[in-house]
Amino acid sequence: METLIGGCLCGGVRYEVVGEPVRFYHCHCSRCRKASGTGHASNLFVKGELRWLSGADQVRTFAHPEAQRFANTFCTVCGGRVPRQVPTHVFIPAGSLDTEPSIRPQARIFSGSRASWSCDGSDVPAFDALPS
Template identity: 60%
Template sequence: MTTNTLSGSCLCGAVRYQAHGDVRKFYHCHCKRCRKATGTGHASNLFIKGTLEWLSGEEQIGFYKLPEAERFSNTFCSQCGSRLPKAVPELGAVMVPAGTLDDEPDFLPQARIFRDSRAAWSCDESALPTFAEYPE
């Protein structure tokens, strides 16, 4: 993949960022930790070899490191609770929650990871009805 600048923000707009670099991976992660952190069936994350720049709201950023986990942590806006990117300086990498991007990325997820941890109700291959908005 090519060098990109990805821009994003939290739900309330207090925190804005840019991630610069090469997108290496784009995964849906079904692990229990990601499900707990997002409150959803999976987390959709981009992994970028590059850097993270906070454009505004850096003082609003909260951080939680799961004590027993070697790699798992959660970066979030302390105002609205939105997950935010996190830099991993020792790897020269950035993890970007895809839902925080302001524009659609030019690439699609490559894989589902920790599929065996998937909640039974989440993201199976069965067809469900779809609606443009709330159903009546």
């Protein structure tokens, strides 16, 4: 068992998830790209329980009407993505974590939907800060 702690961008929503991380994927599907505003969403799946430490009243979920498995849970103040509890696990947007999970990304999924401009980590230069 491990405890994962995180929150939204403005800090109004804080959470704790206690459980066992079982999957960690970079998802390239179009819905995850739109929800995250990036080339992929980094999603962690934990067999465990979600507990709101603060800001539960600021949390909303948009469930896409055409998707069985997609929903976007976020802070209504800053729009930052936060976890959601589903029947079998807790879905955590990895970027919302303050603590490091014990597992690393295991796969890139829906890679057939990958945006042509999305980097795979090796095809663009890397900098420690904003280059001048």
